[in-house]
Amino acid sequence: MPLSxxxxxxxxDPEYQSLERRVNFALHVGIFAATVSGMWFVRSVLYADWDWTIQVTGVWALLLLGHAIWVFTKK
Structure with a gap:
């Protein structure tokens, strides 16, 4: 069901602000998924030993989790 x-x-309006937060979170999830999957794809294709990909993914995932907690607990 689409948000409306x-x-x-x-x-x-609080309802508008809530919808705006959820849309921004969805955009954050999309950018995270595209960037991280692209980063790991390039890493695997090049057989690169990029240790920083693990750290970038972990830190960004924690930020995404924090964003999710903020969006879904704020009224």
């Missing part, structure tokens, strides 16, 4: 507003958009 029940009334005209108003940036001060």
């Amino acid at each position: 507003l029940s009334k005209p958009p108003d940036p001060r």
Whole structure:
């Protein structure tokens, strides 16, 4: 079911702010998935020994988890 507003958009409306946070989180998840999967794909194709990919993925995943907690616990 797509996210939608029940009334005209108003940036001060809590329902609008909640929808905006969820859309921003979805965008963050999409950018994370595309970047990390591309990074790991290039790493595997080049047989590269990039230790930093593990750290980048882990740190970004923790930031994404923090973003998720903030989005879904804020009313």
